[in-house]
Amino acid sequence: MPFRIGYRTLKTAIGAGVAVAIAQMLNLDFYGSAAILTLLCISTTKRDSVKASWYRIAACLIGLVVSSIVFSFIGYAPWALAVVLVLFIPLAVMWKVEEGIVTSAVIILHMYTAQEVTVSLIINELLLIIIGVGVALIMNAYMPSSERKLRHYHKEIETHFKKIFFELAVYLRYGESDWDGKEIYETDELLKAGQNEALVNIHNHFLRYEDRYYYYFKMREKQFELLERLMPYISSIDQTYEQNVVLADFLEELGAAISPANQVPYFLDRLEDIKKGFQKTDLPKTREEFEIRASLFYIMNELAEYLHIKDRLWNELDKKKL
Structure with missing residues (x-):
């Protein structure tokens, strides 16, 4: 050193x-x-x-x-x-x-x-x-501002989330991917570092016990845990069907729109439309197609929870006026 x-x-x-x-x-x-x-x-x-x-x-x-x-x-x-x-x-x-x-x-x-x-x-x-x-x-009366570090972690986490969504969409669309998955480990480290820095920022204010950055990193942590749960289901789908492509398009759109802004209502409506579209399609003809369809519905339910996590965060922030 x-x-x-x-x-x-x-x-x-x-x-x-x-x-x-x-x-x-x-x-x-x-x-x-x-x-x-x-x-x-x-x-x-x-x-x-x-x-x-x-x-x-x-x-x-x-x-x-x-x-x-x-x-x-x-x-x-x-x-x-x-x-x-x-x-x-x-x-x-x-x-x-x-x-x-x-x-x-x-x-x-x-x-x-x-x-x-x-x-x-x-x-x-x-x-x-x-x-x-x-x-x-x-x-100790003066402490350097954590704002620059917090913005850096915020930006890097969103960049990593976008990459993860893009790679998941690729796997759904083609049934394979050459992604090395390094963003998974890096995102985990960024989330820990961001939360630690947010806590330091809170402890440098006598009358502040929580702030928007801390809430943001906690939200992303919960969403990241959910994405980790999804990966085995997505990686198990090695056949391409029309429904895979539709959900892959949704993942790409969701990943591209990752930002602090609250776009949850729009994506929940989109997800509901996709579910209704799936329900109107013909029933699976083979056991393999049935299992893939079941996995796709599980993925959609988890994505709805992913969106609800952010929605709950925004409601809490509005109540606390942070």
């Missing part, structure tokens, strides 16, 4: 330096610990950063109280430090702030190193916590 300095790395490094500079400017003892707090509180999203900051502040305060009480009553021997940790760690777990245990250990060791509990020492530690966490929150 080539050497690369990422945005988060740069932000973390600058934040650590700023935290130490502020702590030194205020003549605080153990000023390097401000950088440690900043390093631990900078996260990949704004929401995660706030959570991490809360866990570490709460855990540090618990550690400060426990160490002050224990050291004041039983002294500053190594076994006293062990007692502090024996009491502190279960308390942190009980209060569900165990993520801050490591950070709090730094504060506890400061108390042990100082060999005394004084008001000035407690103020020193509180200021270190405020500076370290505060700088981290400020550095």
Whole structure:
């Protein structure tokens, strides 16, 4: 992997330096610990950063109280430090702030190193916590926009869907295809990456818990699962009949029209017309033709569900006004 300095790395490094500079400017003892707090509180999203900051502040305060009480009553021997940790760690777990245990250990060791509990020492530690966490929150206040990545995944997924529909139509029309199927694997990876990026985008907004992109990727995921179910049925049809060609034309039209726009009513009507046309044709004359006709009806029913998935998404979006 080539050497690369990422945005988060740069932000973390600058934040650590700023935290130490502020702590030194205020003549605080153990000023390097401000950088440690900043390093631990900078996260990949704004929401995660706030959570991490809360866990570490709460855990540090618990550690400060426990160490002050224990050291004041039983002294500053190594076994006293062990007692502090024996009491502190279960308390942190009980209060569900165990993520801050490591950070709090730094504060506890400061108390042990100082060999005394004084008001000035407690103020020193509180200021270190405020500076370290505060700088981290400020550095995380700006996050690069995910819009470009989300648009990229959106476009690539639609391109892959179109290719899949085209290849399925080819197989229905000719009973064979030289398609290597690589778009199947690639689409699965794109859907996972798109959903992850959409979640990051959501977590970078404090008052947003869902958005259109996340809904879109979830919709495509469900539709993709349905297409995967269809493939064995389509690949089992190795004879060409008039009905195959009609459904192949429909698949090509459906694939060409893939877009965020809601064209579901039109395609549901088209599908219903095709079903009615099939019902008017002569009954199958052979077992093989009967099995193919049954597969075609199954495929049409699944395609109707494919369209309903999108229709339900649009209804949800309209209700939520996303």
